[in-house]
Amino acid sequence: xxxxxxxNKAQARVEEVRIFALELARLETEQVxxxxxxxxxxIKEYHQGVIGSLSDQFDIDRDMRSKQLSWGMRITSLLxxxxxAASVFFLFYQFWGxxxxxxxxxxxxxxxxxxxxxxxWIRTKDESGYFTKLAALxxxxxxxxxxxxxGEIFNITPSDKALLPWAGYAILLAxxxxxxxxxxxxxxxxxxxxxARAGEFHGLYWLDFGDRPENFFPAAVSMFVAPLLLEQSRYxxxxxxxxxxxxxxxxxxxxxxxxxxxxSYLTFEPQxxxxxxxxxxxxxxxxxxxxxxxxxxxxxxxxxxxxxVVFLYTKFYDWWWxxxxxxxxxxxxxxxxxxxxxxxxxxRGSTALRTxxxx
Amino acid sequence: xxxxxxxxxxxxALLIGLTNAVVLVSVASNRRQPPDxxxxxxxxxxxxxxxxxxQEGENSGVSLxxxxxxxSAPDSTFAALSEAGAFSTYRNFxxxxxxxxxxxxxx
Numbered sequence: 001x002x003x004x005x006x007x008n009k010a011q012a013r014v015e016e017v018r019i020f021a022l023e024l025a026r027l028e029t030e031q032v033x034x035x036x037x038x039x040x041x042x043i044k045e046y047h048q049g050v051i052g053s054l055s056d057q058f059d060i061d062r063d064m065r066s067k068q069l070s071w072g073m074r075i076t077s078l079l080x081x082x083x084x085a086a087s088v089f090f091l092f093y094q095f096w097g098x099x100x101x102x103x104x105x106x107x108x109x110x111x112x113x114x115x116x117x118x119x120x121w122i123r124t125k126d127e128s129g130y131f132t133k134l135a136a137l138x139x140x141x142x143x144x145x146x147x148x149x150x151g152e153i154f155n156i157t158p159s160d161k162a163l164l165p166w167a168g169y170a171i172l173l174a175x176x177x178x179x180x181x182x183x184x185x186x187x188x189x190x191x192x193x194x195x196a197r198a199g200e201f202h203g204l205y206w207l208d209f210g211d212r213p214e215n216f217f218p219a220a221v222s223m224f225v226a227p228l229l230l231e232q233s234r235y236x237x238x239x240x241x242x243x244x245x246x247x248x249x250x251x252x253x254x255x256x257x258x259x260x261x262x263x264s265y266l267t268f269e270p271q272x273x274x275x276x277x278x279x280x281x282x283x284x285x286x287x288x289x290x291x292x293x294x295x296x297x298x299x300x301x302x303x304x305x306x307x308x309v310v311f312l313y314t315k316f317y318d319w320w321w322x323x324x325x326x327x328x329x330x331x332x333x334x335x336x337x338x339x340x341x342x343x344x345x346x347x348r349g350s351t352a353l354r355t356x357x358x359x
Numbered sequence: 360x361x362x363x364x365x366x367x368x369x370x371x372a373l374l375i376g377l378t379n380a381v382v383l384v385s386v387a388s389n390r391r392q393p394p395d396x397x398x399x400x401x402x403x404x405x406x407x408x409x410x411x412x413x414q415e416g417e418n419s420g421v422s423l424x425x426x427x428x429x430x431s432a433p434d435s436t437f438a439a440l441s442e443a444g445a446f447s448t449y450r451n452f453x454x455x456x457x458x459x460x461x462x463x464x465x466x
Contacts, residue, residue: 090417097419105383112375120368147378152422154386165378169371176367203463 008236010054017047059128077130085141108146115139136173143169160196160206163189180241187245194219213253214265220249240299251307254281281311430456
């Protein structure tokens with residue numbers, strides 16, 4: 001069965017057409033090929049038909065100028081969404097003390113329900129998705145406020161269980177409206193919930209889950225393998241988001257533990273634990289880079305390579321900051337960067353060669 | 360609208376309804392008469408909390424914080440200060456003496 005056409009796939013098709021037209025013009029200038037007027041006309045008509053049909057279905061950028069404007073609109077809608085969400089938050093706090101308890105509860109529940117309904121209504125009208133993003137983030141904020149304020153009004157003991165409905169709602173809105181921003185919000189809630197539960201399992205109060213960075217490892221593994229188990233091809237960038245969040249939840253705690261052995265669950269001497277996590281940091285970032293290259297996951301390659309360099313630089317700082325003159329220290333850092341570039345260039349060359357051989 | 364989107368929409372509405380229902384039913388159950396125990400507090404124990412977040416008039420709600428002091432467990436961070444008399448062994452932060460690791464695990 002053919003994969004369903006998404007906005008991103010339609011945009012990629014338009015890019016292919018644009019690049020083809022540029023390359024054809026170049027080939028004709030260099031006199032490699034020469035097409036007749038009739039052939040030119042047929043190709044142009046075909047491409048106009050393709051782009052027209054895709055434009056009817058999706059809000060796509062037909063040329064470079066509209067692509068640049070799209071980036072501006074994307075940034076504006078993100079900033080607008082954050083500002084609107086903050087506005088709703090402060091609006092409620094400004095007036096909630098003047099309402100009686102029943103009205104407070106009714107306002108909170110109806111705000112969640114109405115913004116949820118409004119998000120669906122806007123989604124059906126808005127082909128571009130920019131206004132849907134604004135509405136979805138406001139709906140999520142209203143739901144977070146709903147649960148949080150009910151807790152405050154009725155003096156409920158803070159609990160990690162609140163993270164579950166927040167995560168569920170954010171992920172649901174993310175899939176419904178095709179929004180990576182809310183997927184990130186949902187994954188952050190899930191990460192906090194799993195880490196809190198892991199901490200509680202070891203006798204920690206749930207809000208202290210950050211005291212033991214190893215609490216984040218189960219969430220990291222779950223997020224990294226999720227797109228392997230659940231098909232994500234219909235949602236542009238979702239699989240990458242899962243992998244990126246998984247890697248961040250793995251490498252950041254590892255980096256902390258590499259310099260703060262006391263925070264570990266391991267019962268070794270703190271220094272031994274730190275050495276262990278330093279070694280693990282290098283091994284896992286290198287292994288993840290290799291996996292990313294093998295699976296053609298540029299997001300994994302870039303994140304892992306960045307963390308590999310961070311592990312390396314922090315180690316250099318540990319070893320040499322005190323003993324070396326500063327100019328020499330930064331020279332070593334610079335030379336390491338140059339060496340890394342050589343290695344990556346060589347790696348890129350060999351990958352390109354292998355691709356050619358396969359082709 | 361395709362079928363999976365309709366399911367997602369219904370799931371979202373259900374999530375909002377169910378979450379609020381669970382919270383409100385728990386609140387109602389918690390406030391059922393008669394109470395398990397009654398604790399009378401005065402202005403000494405209940406005071407408005409200090410807040411860095413809100414400026415005058417931005418938060419119309421009124422909240423109170425429970426002021427308490429309890430015997431604290433030995434803590435390396437405050438050991439030197441406690442010995443010097445800068446800190447009492449009764450505090451409202453840090454580890455609590457009677458709530459040790461074994462009790463927390465049992466809880």
